[in-house]
Amino acid sequence: MKNPGPFLTTFFSAVITLNLFDCQVLATNSYDEIIITVQAFDFEPQEVELHLFNKIAVATPNEIGNSKIKTKAYGPAYYSLRSGRNRIEIYLLPGDSLHLDLNWGDPTGTVSFSGDRVVENQFLIDKHKAKEDNGWADFIGLYRSEPEEFQRKLDLGLYSIYSLIGELKSGGRADRTFVQMEMQYPDYRTALMAANYVQNHSRFNQVPPEDINYSEEEAQQSLLNLDNTNVDLLPLPVFREVLELHRRLIWEKRMNQEVYGQGYDIVMKERFRVLEKNFESGKIVEFIKFDYLSFLLRRSGPGDVDSHFAMFLAETENPVYIQAMKTDLKVWEPILPGMQVPDFKFENPDGDAIRLSDLRGKMVYIDVWASWCGPCRQEIPHWDKLVGEYSDRDIYFLAISLDATRESWESMLNSKEMKGIHVYAPGVWNSEFARHFNVRGIPRFILIDAEGRVILPQTERPSGNIRERLDQLLKS
Known part of the structure; x- marks a missing residue:
């Protein structure tokens, strides 16, 4: 192990x-x-x-x-x-x-x-309703809008929220820190939405980014020009979202691209070097490191960057970060490489029970998916091709559906004639398998060895470079 x-x-x-x-x-x-x-x-x-x-x-x-x-x-x-x-x-x-x-x-x-905090929390409710009324809460509808309509929605939402903030200030009963943070909300939220517009409009409308009459570069630069040094804004969720996008843009524009392909440890060191060079505040850098490491942890587990988690926990004195990261780390303990997987029971398309122990003797590549999941459906042709390529190797391909109903699952199987072993896990996200493997998003791919032990709690997709990993494991 x-x-x-x-x-x-x-x-x-x-x-x-x-x-x-x-x-x-x-x-x-x-x-x-x-x-x-x-x-x-x-x-x-x-x-x-x-x-x-x-x-x-x-x-x-x-x-x-x-x-x-x-x-x-x-x-x-x-x-x-x-x-x-x-x-x-x-x-x-x-x-x-x-x-x-x-x-x-x-x-x-x-x-x-x-x-306590009735005024502040009622303000948050009123702000949420204002966002709904002006189209901000309709994520897909907002970004499907053409540029002029998108800007109109931003302006209407800004007017409503500024009005609410004015009432909050004039009332004089709200916590001062809360008021100061909420006064910054409109600028940060609109800059974030504008910076994401071209990418999301292209995605939802299936149009090339270059055909969209909206300056992505200008919008992103406006976001980069926002104050990223005010540590008093760290409790404000939208400020943290802006820092996350700021971090991604900085890495995209200012990292030494030659480090890619030299190993994850070298890439991580370069990423952190760029952060420290481009953000003046040490506390802001600390938060961005925490946020990124937490993202990696929730998505993929400790994996190849365990030394960076250890280093961060040794350096930080922030109790919130320590608690959050250690809580997330603990979730992965039962599914770290080498841990025995419980003998979960599923249903096959004929209604018969099938257990993981029925697949002992061969490595198992698992796809956790659902028929309603767009990215899952995009993987189907890659999955079928992979199953065909490895049909004579010591590996099973097991697709576990998290569909809400058997009917949805069976309908997809019948329409696609998907390859591999297919089973249904009742309970969706609350199924025993999903809870055990900390499944928070799909598709999710998992590798188990011939003895029923975890090889990797999360691994590459069929559309990725999974073949290199499978070939290496099957040779060992």
Whole structure:
């Protein structure tokens, strides 16, 4: 088994207290904690989760929909409160207690607040509604718009949000830090949308970027000209999004391209060197490193950059980054290379049960997919070609569907006549297999050895350079 690296040798756990209570009473709170209470109506009995950079607390509602989360606070912060696939953004300071009454089927449309930060959180709801009214919340519709219509939507949204900010300031009751951050929101959000317009318009309308009458270079330069040194804006989600795009543009324009192909470690060192050269603030650089490493971790696991995770954790003193990264690292522990995979049971197209143990004796290349997933469907011809090329080798090709219904899955199989072994995993994202392998997006490709142990919890697609890896493994 591969050594999982120094970052997995020790972990700390955040102190999270979860219990049920009478939602009509708001508890007193210590300054280093936050308390969130929820009364859900017409709710389905799903867990309520609190996210910062990742999930930091969970509560299970009682029989009448009451739930409570009490957890450590990390300064002024925008949190995401979630149940199932629904969510609502909230803002809290250390020591705050906030109560929400809502319907999880439409949280932003039904919520009412009491307790601390009512003004701030009602502003976030009003801002969300303004974005819906002006087309900002319709991601696909916004970017499908032609340039003039796109700009019109930006201007209308700006007018509405500036009006809300004016009311927030004149009211005089909102947290000063919150007001200062929200005053920056319009500039950062519109710059981000403009910088992404050409790429997304091309994608959604299937037109070449060069045929779009919109200056991508000018929009991206406007984003690069925004202040990227103000560490007080780091709690603001849109500021972090701007930093993420800023980072990608900097790497695209200013990295030494010759490092590619020299190994991931050399590439990572060059990327971090460019960050330190182009961003003045050490705290901003620290956040961008954290954000990028966390992205790699959630997408692919520790993989080839475990030394960089270890180095970052050794250098940073930010408790939020430490908790978030160690929490994400812990998720991968059961599926690191060499770990035994549970003997999951699936259903084949005939309705018969099939277990992973039925495939012992050969390596297994797994495709986790669904019929509704566009990128998954794009991989089908590459998958079929790969299966044909390796038909006489010691490898099984197993496609695990996360479709919501068997009918959708079977319809796709019948229409495409897809190759390989096909099985259905009931439960979609909550299926045992998806939860065990931390599947957060599809398609996802996994390699398991002939003894049922993990080779790689995430590997290349059929359309990528998977053949080189398979050939190497099949020779060993």
